Amino acid sequence: MCATMQPFRLAPLALALALALAALAQSVTAQRDASAVRWYRGNLHTHTINSDGDSSPYDVMGWYKRHGYQFLVLTDHNTFTDPAPYDTNPNDNFLLVGGEEITNAKTVHVNALGISRVIPAQSGGTATELLQASIDAVRAQNGVPLINHPNYGWALTVKDMLPLQRTGLLEIASGHPLVNHAGDGAVPSTEQMWDQLLSAGMRIFAVAVDDVHNFREEFTRDRANPGRAWVVARATALTREHIVASLNEGNFYASTGVALKDIRATTDSLTVDVEPPAASGSPSRFRVVFIGREGRVLSVANDNPARYAFTGTELYVRARIEDSNGLRAWTQPVLVPRSSNR
Ligand SMILES: [Zn+2]
Numbered sequence: 492m493c494a495t496m497q498p499f500r501l502a503p504l505a506l507a508l509a510l511a512l513a514a515l516a517q518s519v520t521a522q523r524d525a526s527a528v529r530w531y532r533g534n535l536h537t538h539t540i541n542s543d544g545d546s547s548p549y550d551v552m553g554w555y556k557r558h559g560y561q562f563l564v565l566t567d568h569n570t571f572t573d574p575a576p577y578d579t580n581p582n583d584n585f586l587l588v589g590g591e592e593i594t595n596a597k598t599v600h601v602n603a604l605g606i607s608r609v610i611p612a613q614s615g616g617t618a619t620e621l622l623q624a625s626i627d628a629v630r631a632q633n634g635v636p637l638i639n640h641p642n643y644g645w646a647l648t649v650k651d652m653l654p655l656q657r658t659g660l661l662e663i664a665s666g667h668p669l670v671n672h673a674g675d676g677a678v679p680s681t682e683q684m685w686d687q688l689l690s691a692g693m694r695i696f697a698v699a700v701d702d703v704h705n706f707r708e709e710f711t712r713d714r715a716n717p718g719r720a721w722v723v724a725r726a727t728a729l730t731r732e733h734i735v736a737s738l739n740e741g742n743f744y745a746s747t748g749v750a751l752k753d754i755r756a757t758t759d760s761l762t763v764d765v766e767p768p769a770a771s772g773s774p775s776r777f778r779v780v781f782i783g784r785e786g787r788v789l790s791v792a793n794d795n796p797a798r799y800a801f802t803g804t805e806l807y808v809r810a811r812i813e814d815s816n817g818l819r820a821w822t823q824p825v826l827v828p829r830s831s832n833r
């Protein structure tokens with residue numbers, strides 16, 4: 492064993508990723524019973540007329556129900572919307588999850604996923620203090636905290652996030668037109684930020700969200716419309732407890748349009764099975780980019796399934812699936828056991 496990994500932060504990462512690995516392994520086992528494990532598509536960042544959205548919670552839920560989603564978290568600014576009056580049909584294969592966007596000073600926004608009562612804006616002198624206070628408030632309700640749009644207003648840096656404890660999720664893709672996820676070259680992209688946090692040993696999983704506000708009038712690129720970015724969670728049942736647990740354990744992938752059939756992690760490899768695009772006159776193609784420590788590209792595969800065999804030096808391995816029209820999916824990182832004999 493080599494001691495170059497950072498022991499301070501490795502323990503939580505090791506634990507988190509071992510849990511993710513265990514969850515994947517468990518899911519694969521459970522999948523042999525075809526009815527046991529399913530993929531559920533959901534949006535984790537949603538505004539309604541309860542804050543600055545333009546439609547009622549009921550209408551917003553209706554849009555997602557009609558467009559191939561199975562769950563939705565309502566996240567109005569500093570407002571908790573109880574799902575109970577809206578999610579009244581237990582047999583419609585659709586779940587509304589309670590949530591909120593904790594909207595603090597300094598444009599520090601943290602989504603509280605799976606909470607059951609309102610969390611007020613938090614106090615703190617720095618972005619780090621505001622983030623940590625928000626995360627703690629979400630964890631106190633057994634919810635999952637999601638750090639929203641770090642580059643919106645250029646509000647958050649990796650340095651702000653590195654000291655955080657009990658992190659959960661990080662937004663790296665969004666349908667919102669003003670969140671600057673790609674960075675500007677000097678400021679890293681949010682996906683690069685994610686690699687920097689992972690490389691420092693942080694437990695954090697990445698999500699894609701709509702951050703939707705606009706369901707009325709025309710859908711255009713400069714409006715925050717629905718259906719652009721989502722997560723697909725693997726769970727044994729469509730309940731709040733199961734979905735929140737899958738999010739917390741990294742048992743999901745993020746997408747802006749690429750669908751995955753399966754993700755398989757073992758102690759020595761990561762395999763990604765892509766759902767082939769529908770046949771057409773100009774079928775899209777895709778490649779699977781395997782990525783490790785500091786965002787290094789480890790390999791690029793056109794095979795399907797695509798498999799990457801660990802060498803033992805990566806720290807973690809994740810995959811970004813890119814299609815030829817710019818759509819993407821991202822798997823969560825798998826911890827690679829460091830081995831001197833590989
Ligand atoms: Zn926000």
Ligand SMILES: [Zn+2]
Pocket residue numbers: 536537538592702
């Ligand atoms: Zn928002």
